[in-house]
Amino acid sequence: MSKIANLHSRIVSFIWGIADDVLRDVYVRGKYRDVILPMTVIRRLDALLEPTKPAVLAMKQQLDEAGIANQHAALCQASGQAFYNTSPFTLRDLKARAKAQQLRADFEAYLDGFSPNVQEILDKFKFRNQIDTLVEADILGHLIEKFLDPTINLSPNPVLNPDGTERLPALDNHAMGTIFEELIRRFNEENNEEAGEHFTPRDVVTLMADLIFLPIAEKIESGTYLVYDGACGTGGMLTVAEERLQQLADQHGKRVSIHLFGQEINAETFAITKADLLLKGEGMEADNMKHGSTLSADAFPEKTFDFMLSNPPYGKSWKTDLERLGGKDGITDPRFVVEHAGDPEYKMITRSSDGQLMFLVNKLAKMKHDTPLGSRIAEVHNGSALFTGDAGSGESNIRRWIIENDWLEAIVALPENLFYNTGIATYIWLLTNRKAPERRGKVQLIDATQWFEPLRKNLGKKNCRLGEEHIRHICDLIVNPRETEQSKLFPNEHFGYWKIIVERPLRLRVDLVGNRLVALNEACEQAREPDLPRLALKLAEHFGAEPLMDYNTFIARAKSEAKAPGLRWTAKKEKLLREHLTETDENAEPVIKKAHKPGKAEPDPLHGRFEAEIDGKTAIVQYEPDTSLRDSEQVPLLEAGGIEAFFRREVLPYVPDAWIDESKTQIGYEISFTREFYKPAPMRSLEEIVADIRALERETEGLLDDILVEVAQ
Structure with missing residues (x-):
């Protein structure tokens, strides 16, 4: 030493x-x-x-x-x-x-x-x-x-x-x-639950700093750089980032002035951050540390930053912040409601039970767009940030916004048990608005889950660390992106999909039998529709007691009979008739929702417009969907032939009466490391299986005889 x-x-x-x-x-x-x-x-x-x-x-x-x-x-x-x-x-x-x-x-x-x-x-x-x-x-x-x-x-x-x-x-x-940081670390290790909440292991912080700076090390010029952490904890990420940037600038003969900015909601942790900077003689930087909630009380609403990094809380409710911002329907903060994909109010608001991606959106709103280097961001997330949320949800909208703007450079999957209070999978997201030419339109995924060295003594749930060699290897794959067994490059669209809603027609059988009519009478009495039972009796006389497999004919007759004096047709009457006299039957005719004359609409079965005979005339009809049969499909954005080709290949052969409700089609994005890096276990050979069976036969030889002898005794 x-x-x-x-x-x-x-x-x-x-x-x-x-x-x-x-x-x-x-x-x-x-x-x-x-x-x-x-x-x-x-x-x-x-x-x-x-x-x-x-x-x-x-x-x-x-x-x-x-x-x-x-x-x-x-x-x-x-x-x-x-x-x-x-x-x-x-x-x-x-x-x-x-x-x-x-x-x-x-x-x-x-x-x-x-x-x-x-x-x-x-x-x-x-x-x-x-x-x-x-x-x-x-x-x-x-x-x-x-x-x-x-x-x-x-x-x-x-x-x-x-x-x-x-x-x-x-x-x-x-x-x-x-010395102060070492004291903080020791106290954090004494209280591992709090350590995981406010303290990121130094090996992870070192990797994050290198991921931000090394790809642009040659482009660092003399000047002023601003570094920001919106969930700064004890300030370790900011100080490591400052040291690393200064070191790289010195190596390249550049003179840089670095200013740190951070916000932290925990009072004691904030005090540690500010005190640490004062102890280091960085009084101005200490003044740039702010106490309060980054999400609902942003301390730097007008500032933009060159470099940003964070380990925000994940799996933690941000309901209080959401309410302060106006609630999910009332939020107007320009960080979280933007114009994108033709939507002037594109909302990026996650479920209130987990606000981790909101911290990332906050950083993206603070990117510099008018400098050669733009902004670079590194942020730690758990696995839910990759795939939680269906198309159109806040989480999916955030991923879509990021990827369609071509800001996502790479995601690194880290080893498990790398943090103090959680053994779950964690990932570093690396983003920039100044991608290198060879990276444009692509996202790199790196599986570093097996690159670690064990600790001699566990620190809470942390039982391993990233060695210097592992950090160098990960950074080399980022600086020199290439395809390996653990590194893969995908076009942005690879992670996107259309979510389509597949509908099938509602098919109703009409039963005009006694018990049905009795139930209808009772319902009409409660609903104050005294004339409807009389109409139902007329319909029963006309159609007879046999099941009627065409609801369209039935309801057309009902409307016709309702023109008689003393009767008036209403939607309420139809609802009562359908509720008490019908039942779904896959052999019945589809229920027609709308009908058009040929020429006013063209047949398009794929999107729910079918040719049908009505009163002996050809019409273009739209069927009423059966909500119990409604389904959804995910169609990759890279699907050859798009939605139609997928639908004809994967849906129509099995349900030929299905169609797509175009009004409900949405675009979603998700990222699956498991799918991209899945390695199927090799199948056992026939010889191995036969050998195992024969070994079992030898082990059980004579066992049946022994059992029979014992039973006989």
């Missing part, structure tokens, strides 16, 4: 040990983080501000005397940082307080002296809520003393011996950030 790594490990172990030394018996183990993380932040900020404390206090007095209200910029300048503390105390001053109540008052005054950006962190950590417990247990002073231990240096300046030699090395901002 290098000297620097050894130093980092020693400091992390020391801070980790404070929890056991001071907090045990006062806090349960899962709550240690509520004290240790904010205290680590406070101690580091205190060490950064200590050298300029007199200058800050002098500036504060000068500003107050001059009556200047907006003091933030001047105080930051005096402190030399993006934050400050105007209380008269440092932690070293508080260490000397002997009385608990005086320590409490001074400590609270010390916390109140921090600048607003630090106050936000403390508020989101809810650290002030811990003071009562720390004071009552009389451990606040001990806790402060531990963080001021002379054998550990959390300052950016070295600790010197009396002779001027270095006793303890300085801890720069990057090193402090690394």
